Amino acid sequence: MTKRCTTTITLFCVLGFLAATAAAQVPPPSMPCSGANLVDQKFPTSGPEITHWRLCWQTVPGNGLLIHWAYFRTSPSKPWLFLLWDARISEIFVPYHTGSPRFYDVGYMFGLAPIGAKDCPAAAGGTVLAGNVCKEVHDRGLSWKADSAVYRGEEVVLWSALAAANYNYVMEWTFRDDGIVMGRVGATSHNFPGREFETHVHNPIWRLDVDLNGWPNDSVALGTHTENLPGPTATDTEPLIANEKGMLWNPRSFNSLDVSDKTLVNGKGHQSMYQLIPLPTGGLAQHQEPFTTNDFWVTLYNPTEMSAKDLGSYVSPPQPVSNADVVLWYRGSVHHHPRDEDGEKVNNVWHGVALIMWTGFMLKPHDLFDRTPFYP
Amino acid sequence: MRRHGKWLVQWAMRTAFFSFGLGMMTSGAAGWAQREQPSRPEVPAYEHGALDPLTPEEHAAAERIARNDAKVKQLLGEGAVRLVSITPVIIKRGDSPEKIDVHQREMEVVLFRPQGEIGARVLVNLRQNNVANLQRLESSQVPFTIDDLNDAFQLALRDAEVERTLGPEAKSFRVQAATAEPGAAPLENEVTGLPMRSSDPKDPCYKHRCLQLLFRRGNDYLSMAVSVDLTAKHVAVDRGQSK
Numbered sequence: 001m002t003k004r005c006t007t008t009i010t011l012f013c014v015l016g017f018l019a020a021t022a023a024a025q026v027p028p029p030s031m032p033c034s035g036a037n038l039v040d041q042k043f044p045t046s047g048p049e050i051t052h053w054r055l056c057w058q059t060v061p062g063n064g065l066l067i068h069w070a071y072f073r074t075s076p077s078k079p080w081l082f083l084l085w086d087a088r089i090s091e092i093f094v095p096y097h098t099g100s101p102r103f104y105d106v107g108y109m110f111g112l113a114p115i116g117a118k119d120c121p122a123a124a125g126g127t128v129l130a131g132n133v134c135k136e137v138h139d140r141g142l143s144w145k146a147d148s149a150v151y152r153g154e155e156v157v158l159w160s161a162l163a164a165a166n167y168n169y170v171m172e173w174t175f176r177d178d179g180i181v182m183g184r185v186g187a188t189s190h191n192f193p194g195r196e197f198e199t200h201v202h203n204p205i206w207r208l209d210v211d212l213n214g215w216p217n218d219s220v221a222l223g224t225h226t227e228n229l230p231g232p233t234a235t236d237t238e239p240l241i242a243n244e245k246g247m248l249w250n251p252r253s254f255n256s257l258d259v260s261d262k263t264l265v266n267g268k269g270h271q272s273m274y275q276l277i278p279l280p281t282g283g284l285a286q287h288q289e290p291f292t293t294n295d296f297w298v299t300l301y302n303p304t305e306m307s308a309k310d311l312g313s314y315v316s317p318p319q320p321v322s323n324a325d326v327v328l329w330y331r332g333s334v335h336h337h338p339r340d341e342d343g344e345k346v347n348n349v350w351h352g353v354a355l356i357m358w359t360g361f362m363l364k365p366h367d368l369f370d371r372t373p374f375y376p
Numbered sequence: 377m378r379r380h381g382k383w384l385v386q387w388a389m390r391t392a393f394f395s396f397g398l399g400m401m402t403s404g405a406a407g408w409a410q411r412e413q414p415s416r417p418e419v420p421a422y423e424h425g426a427l428d429p430l431t432p433e434e435h436a437a438a439e440r441i442a443r444n445d446a447k448v449k450q451l452l453g454e455g456a457v458r459l460v461s462i463t464p465v466i467i468k469r470g471d472s473p474e475k476i477d478v479h480q481r482e483m484e485v486v487l488f489r490p491q492g493e494i495g496a497r498v499l500v501n502l503r504q505n506n507v508a509n510l511q512r513l514e515s516s517q518v519p520f521t522i523d524d525l526n527d528a529f530q531l532a533l534r535d536a537e538v539e540r541t542l543g544p545e546a547k548s549f550r551v552q553a554a555t556a557e558p559g560a561a562p563l564e565n566e567v568t569g570l571p572m573r574s575s576d577p578k579d580p581c582y583k584h585r586c587l588q589l590l591f592r593r594g595n596d597y598l599s600m601a602v603s604v605d606l607t608a609k610h611v612a613v614d615r616g617q618s619k
Contacts, residue, residue: 032426032466032478058427060463062519068427068466069473082473100574101588101603101614107571108520108587109461131429165552165568165590166597193590193597194614214472288575303467304497304511325468349596 029071029080031056036129041156043177045137049076050374053175055084057158059131061109063088064162064171072179074369081264081368082214083274089171089185090207090329091308092164095287096192096200102289104309105164113161113168133160140176143374151374153177166190169204170356178373182279183208184360187334189353191342196350201285202334203292204359205308207327209301212274213261215325220298222247223256223275243318246294246311249278257296257328258366267370274368276328279360285333297329332359426466426480434481434502438462442485442498445507451496452489458523460486460495467499482508488518490527493585493607515585515607516573525551525569528587528604535611538602542591549591566592572603580605588614 031038033056042049055070070084092105112132120126120134127135136157143153159172170186185204192198212218221238228234238258241247249255257276264272276296278284284295290312297311300319308329334357343352430438439459442448465484469476481502488495495513500506529551532538539546545565552568569587576582584607591598601614 029473030478032476032480033428034423034425035428037425037428056425056427058429058464061461085468095575099576100579101570101572102575103570103572103588105570106519108569109522165570166592190597192601194600196599211473215468216471301468307517310517345599348599349593350599351596 026073026076026079028054029082031069033058033068036131039135039156039158039175041137041175043154044374045154051075051177051179053156054080055175057133057173059112059133059160060088061111062106063090064110064112064169065133065158065160065173067158067173070175070181072175074179074373082211083181083363085209085211085215087173087181087183087206087208088306089169089183089204090306091203091205092169092185093203093205093287093289093292093309094200095289096195096198098195098198101192105162105167105169108164110162110164113163115160119161131160133158143178144372149376153374166192167202169202172360179365179368181363182360183362184279184358185332185334186356186358187336187354188356190350191338191354193350196343196345197338199335199337201287202336202357202359203285203287203331204334205291205329205331206361207306207308207329208276208363209327210259210274210276210363211325212259212272213264215301217262217323218326219260219262219322219324220326220328221258221260222296223254223258225252225254227252240322241298242320242322244299244315244321245297245318246315247296247298249284249295251280255296257298257330259326259328262323266367268367270367272368273366275364275366276330277362277364278330278332279362280332281357281359282335283333284331285335292331295331299327299329301325301327330361332361334359424479424481426478426482427464430462430464430483434483435462437502437505438483438485438500441500441502441505441507442487442496445498445510447510448487448496448498448507451510451512452487452494453492455489455491457487457489458521460488460519460521462486465499486513486518488513488521490523490606493518516583520569520571520585520587522551522553524585524587524606525567525589528569528589528606529567531604531606531609532589532602532611535602535613537613538611541600541613542598564594568592569604580608580610584608 037056040054042052052073056068058066060066067084067087071080072083073080094103115128115132115134120128125136125138129135140153140155143151155174155176157174159170162169168189172184174182183206187202220241224237226235258273260271260273266272286292291309298321299314300321305314342354343350463484465482483500485498485500493515495518497511497513498507499509501508549565549567552566568590572586572588574581584605586605589602603612603614
C-alpha cells in the first residue's frame, strides 16, 4: 500500500514537473495590447490545453473591428506561430443597379452600433467588451465524426456592427480550435431610402496582412483544381505568384491563395501553409470600377497602401512578391434583391429592416498540424 | 537503526522531490492563471500596449504635435484645418515580432483642410514628441466626418426643394452624432450621410466630395435622399423609384 502510494506520488510529481517545464519552455509572446483588447483563448475551453489563440483587436471609425497580431499554437509544447499582422475590412463598395448611387461605406468615419446583453448574451457564451464589441466563446458544432466516435469543436468569435447610416454591417472574426480563421460581413438594417426596391450589391473588401511565421520569406501560390475533361482524372496545381497582381476566383477551380513561409515546416517536414478560401453566398459580382474586376489581389506590404479602391495603382508597376512580406486582398459580394420581407412603405416612410445577409472567407491551415487535431 | 536511517533518507528524498514537483506545478499553474486573468479595467500609461485605446491626454498631445509641425503647416497652410481621426498604430520594424517594442505609442493623425480639399496623414511619435512621417492625401483619400455631414446638411437646409420636401419639421433634424448607448432610443429626427462617387467622368461626383443625406424619423427612414456635392456646393433631391 505504502509502495503503491509512493509510486503514485512520484509519478504525480514527475508529471507535474514535466507539465510545468513544458509550460515554462513556451512563454506567451509579448503583445501590443492589454486588458480587454487582448484575447487569450485556449481550446478546449475546459480540460488540458490542446490549441491556443492569442491576438489583439482594435476598433477604428470607418474600418470597424480590426485584428492585430494573431498567434496560434498547435499544442502546448509547440512554439507560438505568428499568423496575422493586421486584418481589416478596407472598403465596402455598394453600387445600385441603375448605375447611381455608388457608395463607399468605409469612406465615412462611421462608429459602431451599440451592443448590449441582447446582442451578446452570456447564455450564448457572450461577453460585451468596451467599445461595442462582443466576444463569444462557444461550441461550433461537429469538428469530426467517425461512426460512433465524435468531437464537437469550439471557437472564439469577435464581432461588432458598423453603423453606416441606413445600414448596419456586422463585422465578424472567428478563431477556431482547429486553427481556422473566418472573416464575415453581414449586411442588415434599412434599405436605401427612396430606392428601397432597387437591387444593389454590397462588396466588402478585406485586407489581410498574413505574416506566416513572421513577415519575411512568405510566398503565395494560386491553388487550382483542374478536371482533365474529357476524362475521369483531375489534377491540383499551385503556381507561384511571382509579382503583385489581381486574380479572379473560379469556383470550378476551387481557387485559393496559399501562403507559405520558406522556413516553416510541420513535424513531418511538410511545408506548412495557410489557404485563403472564399465563402461566397450565391456569387461574386464585378463592376465597372477597376478594383472590382478581380476577386483576389496579392501586393507587397506597404503601410500606406490600405485602401482597396486604389488597388489598381498598388500593383502598377508590379513588384516581386516571392519570399517577401505579402498582403492578401479578397472581395466578397452580397447581392441584395429587395423583397417584401425587407419592409414596406407606409405614408412615405420605410418601415422594416433587411434581414442579415452574409459573405466571407476562411484562412485554413494546411500541413500545420502533424496529425488530426483533437483526435485521440 | 540502520533500517530506520534508510527509511529516513528515502522519506527525505521523496519529500524533497514532492515539494519540488508541487512547487513547479504551483508556479506553472500561477503562470497559467496569469495568462487567463480577465481583462484589467485600468492599465497604467507606462504599461499601455501600442494598440491600446488612446487616453484623452494622448489624444490631445497627438493632435497638438501634428498641428504644430512645421512641415504639416507648410502642407496644409494656416487656414481652418479639421481633425479627421487619431488612431494608435504599430509599425513593422526589423524582421520579427519579437524585435518590436510592443509599448511604442505612435499615432496616425489625419487632418483635412476643406479649403482646397487637401489632407495629410501624420505619423506622430508620442514618446519622442515629434512627427515621424508625413504623407499628403488627395481629397478622395480623406474620409468624411461629422463636420462634412454638418456642412452638407446646412447646404441642404438652404435648398428650397429640400425645405419643401421635409416640410416644417426640416429644422428639427439633427446630424447623427456619436454612437448611442445600448437600448437607448434613437433621436426622433436624425440626418445621416453616405459617401458616394460616380463612375461617370462627366458627373461632378466622379471627383468631388459628395454625400447622400438620409433622414431618419425614430426607427424608420423617410423615403427620400438628398445628394450634396460639397465641393461644388450643389444640392439635389433623390426621390428614387416605387415598386
